[in-house]
Amino acid sequence: MNDTIFPLIHGMSTSGNCHKIRMLLEHLDIPYRWNEVDIMTGGTQTPEFLAMNPNGKVPVVEIAPDRYLSESNAVLCHYGEGTSLLPGDPWVRARCLQWLFFEQYSHEPCIAVARFICRFLDADHPRRAELPQLHDRGYKALAVMEQQLATDDFLVEQHYTVADIALFAYTHRAHEGGYQLGEFPAIRAWLERVQATPGFVAMPDTHPAS
Amino acid sequence: MNDTIFPLIHGMSTSGNCHKIRMLLEHLDIPYRWNEVDIMTGGTQTPEFLAMNPNGKVPVVEIAPDRYLSESNAVLCHYGEGTSLLPGDPWVRARCLQWLFFEQYSHEPCIAVARFICRFLDADHPRRAELPQLHDRGYKALAVMEQQLATDDFLVEQHYTVADIALFAYTHRAHEGGYQLGEFPAIRAWLERVQATPGFVAMPDTHPAS
Incomplete structure (x- = not known):
């Protein structure tokens, strides 16, 4: 090959x-x-x-x-496409995409951006002033996830899909942006469930030299 | 029926x-x-x-x-799905989705939000302070579109797709958020091209009573 x-x-x-x-x-x-x-x-x-x-x-x-x-x-x-991560059933697919767009519009701009500010910028950087508003919006996004995961093992019914991969990426590092997941037991159980999927690979804590 | x-x-x-x-x-x-x-x-x-x-x-x-x-x-x-608006070819589809996520992450949060502030909030609303930064980012998003449309009639090759619908929605009202499209001739030509597609329907200027 x-x-x-x-x-x-x-x-x-x-x-x-x-x-x-x-x-x-x-x-x-x-x-x-x-x-x-x-x-x-x-x-x-x-x-x-x-x-x-x-x-x-x-x-x-x-x-x-x-x-x-x-x-x-x-x-x-x-x-x-063509795998169990993005099934062909139109209603399952539609909800996978719904979560993917939710992630990019309502989740990532709060959860990932707060992490970026806390982790990658100086401790006295002026962008820290954005954190309270980011947290307000980010907790709302987490509440939407919690509601779904309170009844289902994964975001779309009971199967691991691209939706879970997309939402896992920043949710499992939300604490680095100052979020507390104590009030989100269903999210915490889901994070462990994702970590137990075949081929799961952890995000490195530091990036290698480029 | x-x-x-x-x-x-x-x-x-x-x-x-x-x-x-x-x-x-x-x-x-x-x-x-x-x-x-x-x-x-x-x-x-x-x-x-x-x-x-x-x-x-x-x-x-x-x-x-x-x-x-x-x-x-x-x-x-x-x-x-299953129509010419979202073709089955994997590379065409991939680019349609690329533009859809671009729209929700890099375009709508600047172009639509600036319009919302200018059009739907009071003229002295404190959120007007966000406009300079929104415009900086919004013009970058428009420049990405302009580059593509300088060589292609539509965003994905030469065909009208869901990508064009998604990007048209707020681009054609960008002026309501204080954007000038004078330096984006390819975008302006594309807006007219979209308006000439079969079944095109204009956005109403005011919303009807609910």
Whole structure:
């Protein structure tokens, strides 16, 4: 098998959006290559990177020679298609996508951004002023998840899907952004359930040298 | 044909996210019903509404009895599936989804939110302080679109897809949020191209009484 047909992920290992792709490919046992990109030192703003993704964000996946796909949840759908992670039943699929868009609009901008501010910026950075509002909105997003997971093992009925991968990525590191999950027992049980899925791979605490 | 099998959209007619659904269903010539919901008077926070969408946002579409689908772009995919609006080719599909997630993460939170502040809040509302930063980010999103549309008639190759519907919704009202499209000739030509598609329906300037 020629190396060039393995997907090549340009990503930062400590980014939840990038880690989603690793979780997906490991679960599906798809071989891949990984190019570490450091967003903190401008790695996504170089001419070479912007040629792959004009929006200047990781992850970008070279799914075939000269075919670059960005937006983590679009990548999840691309590789999930035809597998149990994105079933063909229209109503199941619709809810998988509903959660993927929920994640990018109502969850990630609060949970991931709070983590970014707390973990990657200086302790006296002015963006810390955003935290109270982010927490207000983030806890609402967590409450929406809690309600679903109080009755179901996974976000869409009783099966592990791309929705669980997408929401796991930042929820399991929410504490790094100052969130407490004490009042979300169903989410905590679900995090453990996801961690027990075949091929589960933990997010590294620090990213390797790029 | 029984009325109950027509999709029932709970939406606000002047919301771009809701108007996407109307554009889609009109293009596909799918009959539907519309229940006007006023987000400005708490219409999305009632117990009845939250039972349909715990996230408290329009649109929500009753796609079948007791099956409620939220997230506008998930609805586009649900009804677009199997039509030319969401083709089966994996690479075309992947890029459609890439644009849909781009829209919800990098475009709508700047373009739609600026419009909301300028159009729906009082002229002296403190949220107007957010506008400079929203415009900075919004113009970057428009530049990403402009780059694609400089070479292609539509966002994904030369065909009208769900990606165009999703991005049209707020781009064509960007001026209401203080954006100028003078430096985006490819976007302006594309807006006219979308307006010329079969079944195109304009967004109303004011929403009808609910």
